[in-house]
Amino acid sequence: ELKVEQNPLFLSMQEGKNYTIYCNYSTTSDRLYWYRQDPGKSLESLFVLLSNGAVKQEGRLMASLDTKARLSTLHITAAVHDLSATYFCAVDMDSNYQLIWGAGTKLIIKP
Amino acid sequence: DTEVTQTPKHLVMGMTNKKSLKCEQHMGHRAMYWYKQKAKKPPELMFVYSYEKLSINESVPSRFSPECPNSSLLNLHLHALQPEDSALYLCASSPGQGAGADTQYFGPGTRLTVL
Numbered sequence: 358e359l360k361v362e363q364n365p366l367f368l369s370m371q372e373g374k375n376y377t378i379y380c381n382y383s384t385t386s387d388r389l390y391w392y393r394q395d396p397g398k399s400l401e402s403l404f405v406l407l408s409n410g411a412v413k414q415e416g417r418l419m420a421s422l423d424t425k426a427r428l429s430t431l432h433i434t435a436a437v438h439d440l441s442a443t444y445f446c447a448v449d450m451d452s453n454y455q456l457i458w459g460a461g462t463k464l465i466i467k468p
Numbered sequence: 469d470t471e472v473t474q475t476p477k478h479l480v481m482g483m484t485n486k487k488s489l490k491c492e493q494h495m496g497h498r499a500m501y502w503y504k505q506k507a508k509k510p511p512e513l514m515f516v517y518s519y520e521k522l523s524i525n526e527s528v529p530s531r532f533s534p535e536c537p538n539s540s541l542l543n544l545h546l547h548a549l550q551p552e553d554s555a556l557y558l559c560a561s562s563p564g565q566g567a568g569a570d571t572q573y574f575g576p577g578t579r580l581t582v583l
Contacts, residue, residue: 388570390571390572392574397579398576398577399558399574399575399576399577400511400558400560400574401574402571402572402573402574405571445510447510449570454499454501454516454518454523454524454562454564454570455513455516455524456513456572458510458511459510460509460510461508461509461510463508
């Protein structure tokens with residue numbers, strides 16, 4: 358059974374600091390997705406990582422994938438308040454349209 | 469057009485009511501999804517339609533009935549719901565082309581309250 362674990366589940370940080378969210382998964386998969394969700398809102402696609410060593414960057418967010426370690430990271434550089442949200446990682450389960458979701462990391466960035 | 473739309477945004481219904489949620493996309497995507505999301509939890513997959521055919525039904529109670537009238541539309545018919553069915557219902561679509569990234573794009577959701 359494919360399991361996806363995120364940590365931390367909650368993160369409170371100051372603006373300007375750097376931090377990393379981790380996403381571990383239990384079986385082989387070559388496609389990993391990161392989504393953002395603001396309170397009471399829908400899910401916004403951030404990144405899709407397709408292969409070992411893949412790195413994607415958008416603004417202050419950078420995501421990477423290590424398929425051998427079954428680990429993805431979402432790194433936040435010089436955090437700003439607008440990045441406060443819940444971040445989910447999700448792993449593709451053999452391309453049958455099912456995603457296995459992590460529990461989410463609630464990120465609060467204080468001014 | 470990279471948007472998935474859902475109506476209504478909010479819905480309050482009694483346990484004896486019948487209502488429908490609607491979802492539409494014009495991105496030419498061939499896979500469409502219904503998810504249920506409770507507060508502070510990840511979304512739970514309910515149904516997947518691939519090329520207008522139901523391909524996944526995640527053991528959802530029969531009081532939820534999906535329908536895919538055409539490749540752009542997805543409905544979720546609701547009947548005799550329970551208070552525990554109150555949640556955010558999200559529709560999503562993806563290209564559904566097989567190999568390669570198949571990112572799911574989510575609509576804004578319908579906030580459902582069952583009294």
